[in-house]
Amino acid sequence: MIFPLVHDLAADGLPVAVTCRVLGVSRSGYYEWLERPASNRSRADAALTQTIVEVHASSRATYGAPRVHAELRLGLGIACGRKRIARLMKAAGLVGVCHRRKRSGTKPLPAPHEDLVRRRFTAEEPNRLWVSDITEHPTTEGKVYCAAVVDVFSRMVVGWSIADHIRSELVVDALEMACWRRRPQPGTIVHADRGSQYTSWIFGHRLRTAGLLGSMGRVASSVDNGLMESFWSTMQRELLDRRSWSTRAELGTAMFEWIEAFYNPRRRHSGIGYLKHFFGPVWYMAWLLLPIELISHFVRPFTLALRLKGNMAGDHTVLSVFTSMAPWIVPVPVYFLGLLVCFLQAFIFVMLTMVYISMAKDSDHH
Template sequence: MIDELVDAGHPVKVCCRLLGVSSPGYYQYKNRPLSPTAMRRQWLTGLIREVHTASRGTYGSRRVHAELTRGMDVVVSENLVAVLMSLAGIAGLPGPAKVKKLKGVATADDLVHRKFHRLAPNELWVTDITEHPTREGKIYCCAVLDAFSRRIVGWSIDNHQDSSLVVNALDMAIKNRRPAPGGIVHADHGVQFTSWAFTRRIREAGLMPSFGTIGDGYDNAMMESFWSSMQIELLNRKKWRTRIDLANAIFEYIEIFYNRQRRHSQLNYESPVTHELRYESPSIPA
C-alpha cells in the first residue's frame, strides 16, 4: 500500500504516519532481500511471459504449463502457473463457447458418424472451407486435416470458392502424404465438395468420400474446431488490408505455428508434427 502511494507521488513520511507505520520500519522492509520463494516466482513469471509471447499471446495457463514442463523441463504446478499469470495480467485467448451436442440426428451417406478418433495417420481426413474479409474483399481458405494428429496436410487459398479451391487443397494433401488406399475424406454437402471434380480426385487416389448430414456442423466438428482456433488466434485479431497480407498470414499460421509449434490439448499437449514423429519413433522425448 505504501509503495503504491509513494509511486503516486506522496511523501514517504506522510504515508507512513497515515498508515501507522514507522519510517525506519518501512525502509527496513523495503530493503530486505527477496526470499527464495519470491525470487523463484519472479523467475517463473519471466519464463511465463516468454512462453506467452512465443505463442503469439494465445496460450492460457494449461498450454503455458505444458510448454514449461515439457519444452523447458521446469518443475512447476499448473495451479501456480495460473496464479502467476493472473497476478501478472497475462491471459490466453478465450476459447469457443461450448454448446450442447445434438442427439439422434440422421447421418445418411456418412462413413464417420462423428467418430473422429483414429490410431494412425491418413485413415481419416476432414475438410471444409472458411472465409474472412479484407479491405479488398473476401478471401477463401480450404484446408484438409488429418484426424489422427490434427495436422493440416493440405490447404488452398483463393478469392473465390469453387471446385478448384477444394481440389487444390486435396491435391496438396495427396502429394504430401501419399496415403494408402482405403482412407476416408469427410466433408459437408457443400456444392464444392459434392462436385464431380472433387469426388473423382478422391477416388483416383484410392480414397473414399464421406459426407455429413445436411445443415449439421457437428458432423464435421473436428474441422470446425480448427477454424474456431484460427479465427480466435489469427483472423479476428486485426483488420486485414489486402488479400495477400491475409493469405501470407494464414500460410504462416498453418505451416509454422499450428502444425509445428502449437500444443494441442487433445494430443497430450504436443504439436501435430511432434505427435506424428512420436508415432513413427516412440523413443522421441516429449
C-alpha cells in the same frame, strides 16, 4: 499483506505516514518489510515469470496458461503447476487469445456420403481419418477463402488451398495437396460438412479415383465436424481477428505462413497431450528417422540452389536460341519473359527459405 499496497501508493506520491495511518498499519512495520530481502519463493516466481514472458512471446502472444504450462513442462523441462502459471501470467498481464467469432453459411445440399465418423474424431494411426472444411475472412479488396485438410491423428494440416473464390476447385486443390504429401492408403476417410463444394461431382470423383471414403455429418450441425471448427476457431483468434487486412495477397501470405511456419511445425495441441504434431511411433522405421532428418536438412539448400540454377540456365538457353533465329525481333518478348521468371523464382526462393529457417529454429520435435 497490505504493505505492497502502501508501497504502490507511496510510489504514486502519497506520503507514507498518511497512507499507513489511513490503512491502520505502522510505519516501522512498513519500513521493516521494505528492507526485508526477497524470499526464495519470490525470486523463483520472478525468474519463472521471465521465462513465461518469453514463451508467451514465442507463441505470438496466443498461448494461455494451459499451453504455456505444457511448453514449460514438455519443451523446457521445468516442473511447475498450472495454477501457478495462471497466477504469474495474471500478475504479469499476459493472456491468451480466446475470442471466437460466429460463422454462418449457406444451406448445404443433400449429402452423397453417410456419416462414417459420428463425432468420434480419433484415429489409431496417421492418414486413416482426415477432416476438411472452408473458412472465409474479409479484406479491403474482398474476401479470402481457405480450405484445409487436417489429419486427425497428428493434427497436422496435410493439405490447404487459398483463393479469392469458393468454387469446388478450392477443396479439390486442398485434397490434391494432402494426397501428394501423405500418399494415403485406399480406405482413408475424408470427413466434411454438406457444403456444395463437398457435394459436388468433381470432389466426389477425386475421392473415388484416390480410393478415399467420403463422410458427411448432418445438415447445419457444426458439432459433426467439430475438429475442423476447432481448427478454424484457432486460426481466427490467433491470426485472422487480431488485425485488419488490406489486400488479399497480404492475408493469403499470412495464412500460408501461419500454417506452414507456426501451426504445423511449432504449435502445441491440447488434443494430443499438448505435444506438437505427432506422427506416431513406427518402431521398424525408427532407425531411419535420424539419417533421413539429417539428409533433409542438408539437402534443402542444395535443392533450392539447383532449382534456381536450372531456371536461370534454361532462360539463357532459350534466349540464345531465339537470338540466333531472329537477332532483332524475337528476343524482345523473351527478355520480358525472362525478367518475369526471375521475379517469380526470387519470390518462391524467399518464401521457401522463410519456411525452412522457421522450421530449423524449432529444435523440439515430437
